[in-house]
Amino acid sequence: MSDDSVTSTPAGDGTAADAAPSGLYGRFAATARRHPDTVALEVGGETYTYRRLESLAGRLARLLLDVRGGAVPRRVGLLASRTVTAYAGYLAVQRLGAVVVPLGPAFPVARTADIAARARLDLVLAQPDQAQAALPVPVVTPLAEGPDDVADRLAPPPRPVAADDVAYVLFTSGSTGTPKGVPVRHRSVEAYLDHVVPRYGLGVGSRLSQTFDLTFDLSVFDLFGAWASGGTVVVPGPHDLLAPARFVAREDITHWFSVPSVVSLAARLRQLAPGSMPRLRWSLFCGEPLTHAQAAAWRAAAPAAVTENLYGPTELTLSCSQFRLDGAAGPEEAGVAVPIGTLYPGLDHLVLDEDGCPAAEGELCVRGVQRFPGYLDPEDNRGRFVRYADGRATVVTDTAPPEPGLYYRTGDRVRVSGAGLVHLGRLDQQVKIQGYRVELGEIEAALRAVPGVRDAVVLALPGTGGQTGLAAACTGDAVDPSVVLTALRSRLPAYMVPASLTVLDALPLNANGKTDRTALRRALDAGSR
Incomplete structure (x- = not known):
């Protein structure tokens, strides 16, 4: 797939004032239009109605046009987190029919600059404290709010988009040492919204938690699940995720959505008392395995809420399967993961064994309306799709844009059961850390790039509260672990930096001469006790 093939190209010239907005x-x-005075967003102690948020989005859209001399940008980076700039900025880019590429303010500048270059951004819209970011494209910050009537007169009209235009591009960890760009079409997100909005009864009066950073695709549920239905996005403060029950009760949240590790952290801090969220209606979890113990602790705190476990990689648009919990699991199941259940409408799947044949246990492969159109870098497409015919699947080894009928290989091992699909773990070196998908190979590549390090291995180890942690081992000459880890922090997001680094004379090898990760895991486990 060529880079230009995933660029949103709005239909028409977008100059007609009465052009019907789409996407x-x-x-x-x-x-x-239906609910102008309903609250759309609560963030930083401020309340924004739909009318006010639309005005802000229009003002920012005008700013983006003015910076480019009136030319509509193709792709815009959004360097903002949990500020009104993040939310109005997301809408401003969409208003222009452009592609939004969320960037992480907490990520190292070098990584953000690399993503900006790979995404071929035209400019970056940044919250004020990020205005000086050293990026390879122009960085602009929002203007101060002015009178709404003036802002509305200056705002450019919404530009229509086609269903196959790209709405956003997210970058995930890559095994080759570089992030992978995942473009997602409007068609895919709209199919997703068509399913989740009625399923969870979203509408005026719904108050949705916003626990995910914009670099995490699950944030799209919070934002557009609310804004497509008349709900309110409620953004937690810096410490609210440490005490989610208090936040839910204080803000009268109706729909909670987070990674399961939030449950473990809150329980460990004794911030999840039984009955502490009596008015919560929906509890949704995704991004990493949800254990029955976590589900039980949360359900005791929110006894009136319906709880669902969701699953889905970024390539399949947020989430693509669901499992509703009924009743309580037995004590022997406490540490067992809740099933991921059944797939959404418009999707179909295969479970394939190592020979590419359908099986009761194997790799989950999915196709349908929520499947992405292929990676931003065509090289990343190689081997990630399968063609199924005559009872057998064959891996597609070229880099061409994947045909609609091809199945995406999730890399997740599942088992077919009476409760639907059960997630059994990864087939490769990919893990979930704090809900983010992490390729251990990318961390290993970053370690090997540090002067003095010869070879490196990164392992995912069970941590406290059921959370997964990272530990690394390396070989090299006069390697100081603290210096190496400091170097990693300048290259990788904090969640990708191992908690420990052990320097060895040599990495253990198995009979085939490959690194013996099992032996290394035992050694690192023993060393941590």
Whole structure:
């Protein structure tokens, strides 16, 4: 797939004032017309109605046009987190029919600059404290709010988009040492919204938690699940995720959505008392395995809420399967993961064994309306799709844009059961850390790039509260672990930096001469006790 083939190209010239908005922004705009005075967003102690948020988005859209002399940008980086710039900025880019590429303010500048270059951004919209970021494209910050009537007159009209235009691009960890760009089409997100909005009864009066950073695709549920239906996005403060029950009760949250590790952290801090969230209606979890123990602790705190476990890689648009919990699991199942259940409408799947034949246990492969159109870098497509015919699947080894009928290989091992699909773990070196998908190979590549390090291995080890942690081992000459870990922090997000680094004379090898990860795991486990 060529880079230009995933660039959003709005249909028409977008100059007609009465052009019908479409895509994600169209859903927001339709809600703003129906419910202009309903609260759309609560963040940083401020309340924004749909009318006010639409005005802010229009103002920012005008700013983006002015910076480029009136030319519509193709792709815009959004360097903002949990500020009104993040949310109005997301809408502004969508209003222009452009592609939004969320960037992490907490990520190392070098990584953000690399993503900006790989995404071929035209410019970056940044919150004020990120204005000086050293990036290879122009960085602009929002203007101060002015009178709404003036802002509305200056705002460019929404530009229509086609269903196959790309709405956003997210970058995930890559095994080759570089992040992988995942473009997601409007068609895919709209199919997703068509399923989740009615399923979870979203509408005016719904108050949705916003626990995910914009670099995490699950944030799209919080934002557009609310804005497509008339709900309110409620952004927690810096410490609210440490005490989610208090946040839910204080803000009268109706729909909670987070990674399961939030449950373990809250329970460890004794911030999840039984009955502490009596008015919560929906509890949704995704991003990493949800154990029955975590589900039981949360359900005791929110006894009136319906709890669902969701699953889905970024390539399949947020989440693609669901499992609703009924009843309590036995004590012997406490540490067992809750099933991921059944797939959404518009999707179908195969479970394939090592020979590419359908099986009761094997790799999950999915195709359908929520499947992405292929990676930003065509090289990343190689081997990630299968073609199924005559009872057998064959791996597609070229880099061409994947045909609609091809199945995406999730890399997740599942088992077919009476409760639907059960997630059994990864087939490769990919793990979930704090809900983020991490390729251990990318961390190993970053370690080997540090002067003095010869070879390196990174392992995922069970940590406290059921969370997964990272430990690394390396070989090299006069390697100081603290210096190496400091170097990693300048290259990788904090969640990808191992908690420990052990320097060895040599890495253990198995009979085939390959690194014996099992022996290394035992050694690192023993050393941590």
